Amino acid sequence: MAKRWAIEDKVYDTDLREIITHSNLxxxxxxxxxxxxxxxxxxxxxxxxxxxAADNLSNTQRRIRVGGVxxxxxxxxxxxxxxxxxxxxxxxxxxxxxVVNMTNVRGxxxxxMWANNQFTPSVPGFYELDAAVRFNNAxxxxxxxxxxxxxxxxxxxxxxxxxxxxxxxxxxxxxxxHTRTVSLYFNGIDGSYxxxxxxxxxxxxxxxxxLATSATLFTxxxxxx
Amino acid sequence: MSARYWTDDEELTPAAMNxxxASSLMxxxxxxxxxxxxxxxxxxxxxxxxxxxDxxMSLTYLNPGIPGWYPNPGTLCFAAYQTAGQSLASLTxxxxxxxxxxxxxxLNGWFTPATGKFKPxxxxxxxxxxxxxTTTSPTAAPFHRCGLRLNGTGSAAFIAASEHRQxxxxxxxxxxxxxxxxxxxxxxxxxxxxVALAGVATATSTGVLASSFTAKxxxx
Numbered sequence: 001m002a003k004r005w006a007i008e009d010k011v012y013d014t015d016l017r018e019i020i021t022h023s024n025l026x027x028x029x030x031x032x033x034x035x036x037x038x039x040x041x042x043x044x045x046x047x048x049x050x051x052x053a054a055d056n057l058s059n060t061q062r063r064i065r066v067g068g069v070x071x072x073x074x075x076x077x078x079x080x081x082x083x084x085x086x087x088x089x090x091x092x093x094x095x096x097x098x099v100v101n102m103t104n105v106r107g108x109x110x111x112x113m114w115a116n117n118q119f120t121p122s123v124p125g126f127y128e129l130d131a132a133v134r135f136n137n138a139x140x141x142x143x144x145x146x147x148x149x150x151x152x153x154x155x156x157x158x159x160x161x162x163x164x165x166x167x168x169x170x171x172x173x174x175x176x177x178h179t180r181t182v183s184l185y186f187n188g189i190d191g192s193y194x195x196x197x198x199x200x201x202x203x204x205x206x207x208x209x210x211l212a213t214s215a216t217l218f219t220x221x222x223x224x225x
Numbered sequence: 226m227s228a229r230y231w232t233d234d235e236e237l238t239p240a241a242m243n244x245x246x247a248s249s250l251m252x253x254x255x256x257x258x259x260x261x262x263x264x265x266x267x268x269x270x271x272x273x274x275x276x277x278x279d280x281x282m283s284l285t286y287l288n289p290g291i292p293g294w295y296p297n298p299g300t301l302c303f304a305a306y307q308t309a310g311q312s313l314a315s316l317t318x319x320x321x322x323x324x325x326x327x328x329x330x331x332l333n334g335w336f337t338p339a340t341g342k343f344k345p346x347x348x349x350x351x352x353x354x355x356x357x358x359t360t361t362s363p364t365a366a367p368f369h370r371c372g373l374r375l376n377g378t379g380s381a382a383f384i385a386a387s388e389h390r391q392x393x394x395x396x397x398x399x400x401x402x403x404x405x406x407x408x409x410x411x412x413x414x415x416x417x418x419x420v421a422l423a424g425v426a427t428a429t430s431t432g433v434l435a436s437s438f439t440a441k442x443x444x445x
Contacts, residue, residue, distance in 0.1 A: 002251035002262060002275075005239035015242070022250045022276075046252035046276030046283070064281040073281075077299020077443075125281075126301045126330060128441070144397050148433045162306035162437025165356065165400040167391065180402045181354035183304035183439050185328035223301040223441060225281035 014040065022046055029053040043070060064225060066124040071188065073123050074110055076224035080127075081114045082106030083218045088136070089208040091198055098154045099133060099196040099208055099216060106219075118193040119220055121186040126223040129160075131179040133198040134215035135169065136207040143201035145169050147177040150195045151184070160184065160194070169202070176215045183223060194220075243267060255279040256294075269294075289445050291412045293347050296332065298444040302351065303327075303336040303343070306437040310430065313359065313423040316367070318380055320418040321357070321429065321436050336440070341418050343440050348412030352443045356389070356402030357421040358434025367424025368392045371436075372403050374420040383420060384408070400434035407443060 003018070021044055027033040029051050037043050043063045049072070051059035061072040074080055086103040100117045111122050121127055133147040148156070148164030163182045169175045177198070186192055196218045200206050209216055229244065247267055253259040253275055263269050269286040275294070276283045284294040305324035313319050324338040331338075335345040345351065357371040372388035387406040391399060408417060419438045421429070429436045 002246050002249075002253065003242075004262065004267060005242040005246070007239050009239050009242070011237045011239075011242060019242075019245055019249055022252055024250065044252070045278055045281065046250060048250055048283075062276075062283065065278070066281060075299070076297040077441075126304070126328070128301070128439075146433075156433050159433035161308070161432060162356070162358070162435040164358070164433035165402060166358070166398060166434060167401065168362075168397070168399075178402060180356045180400070180437055181405065181439060182306075182437060183301050183327060183330075183441075185330065221299070223299060224297060 017041060023048075025049045027051055045070065064124070066187070066225070067189075069189070071123045073125060073224070074222045077221060078110075079106070079108050079219055079221050080110040081119055081218070081220040082108040083114055085208065085210040085216050088210040090205050091135075091200060091208055092205050093203065094199065094201050096155045096197055096199050097208075099198060099218075101210065102196075102218065108219075110222075113220070118195055119218065120191060120193040121220075122188050123222070124186065124188040125225045126183050126185050128181060128183045128221040128223050129163070129179075129194060129219075130181050131196045131218040132176055132215055133179075133196070134174055134176045134209040135198070135200060136174045136209040137202065137204075142203055143169065145175045145177045146199045147179050148197050149179050149182065150197050152192055154195055154197060156199075159197070169200075174209070240266075247273060250274050250276055250283070252276045252278060287445065289348055291346075291348055295347055295349065295445075296442050298442060300332070300442050301330060302332040302345065302440040302442055303330055304437075304439040305336065305338060306435045307429055308431060308435070310360065310428040311436075312428050313421055313426065315423060315426045318374070318378075318383060318420050318422050320374065320420050321438070324438060332442075341438065342416045343418075344416035345410055345442075346412055347442075348410060349445050350407050350409055350443045351417070351440050352405065352407045353387070353417060353438070353440050354402065354405050355419045355436070355438035356400060357419075357436045358398065358400035358430030359421075359423060359427045360398050360430055361425070361427045362391070362397055362399040369399060369401070369421070369423050371401065371419065371421045373406055373408070374418045375408060376415055398430055398434055400430065
């Protein structure tokens, strides 16, 4: 906590250590931080640390306390996950299809929040979610193309309200449908997860493109508490 | 409050300690505790950082015309969506209303869910996303569009650069988002709405294609 100093106050080493706890602390990496911040320098909410190892803003972390549990939170606005399919996915007609085969193409998977084709935030806060799905069949020009984000399920019933966009297909070209940008709160402990979904009613199955064209993409940003 | 280089012969006085406190990342239980503490020679100055324990949020004191505690760039102001359909008259700009905010998020109460107006009291840049879902689409030449409107009514205040215009030719539900768009708002009178224009009379959707609207503060 901040302290107002009066003229009669003496400065002790404990006072300087207290100021250190709410300064901007720099460490080589998380192991060095964890080894240093013990005892009367144990992490407290509000503490800010920078980890040199990766030398980018993803390693600027703020200590927060939610529900009595402490976390190192990423900076607001930082992309924590960026995933695209490593291989194409086949979507049958009229079936809610989860986009799978996702792999880390942007070097972003903070705290391994993406696993098993699901985004499962492990730090409490608001997250901004974006995605796009590329329906790759140029000849499948009939019907609609729908992409959305689901919360804790893989159907339209579990859709995040307002996350979907639905358009008609291009007459002779693949169609890319972006989901709507949505922001959700996650408490980081109940295992709530998000999946990227799509559906169409073309006369035949459609291929969702993989890395070769990579228009299919899921990203998540941390927007703070 | 400015950076200081310490020499060997200097003493660490209470005044110097106050300087250190003021330029550190001060932590407070809540806004009342902060405002009670930061007075006199520790009165807020631009660049001062604080961390609010009650909100788990760090703030910076700035004075770009309106002094105040500003959130970090990237902080969500609100996220909202419609839970009931809204009628859209043909070829008429309609401000979307009747929103529900996600997880109660409504920073400083700047967003009015009933009217759909976002009116922040701190000047700065705000990034908007959103979009519209409709239960039907035009079957011929007319189009659907959505976008942002700044400080007004009708088409005059419509920000064309934020627009998504959708031409469809099948009778089906459609959904489409505005272009992600950043606006500089003055923190006093400026307000922003999400506006839809339907080529033929229809209504907004609920559920997966519900109309949605978000804003976040992205700096000065």
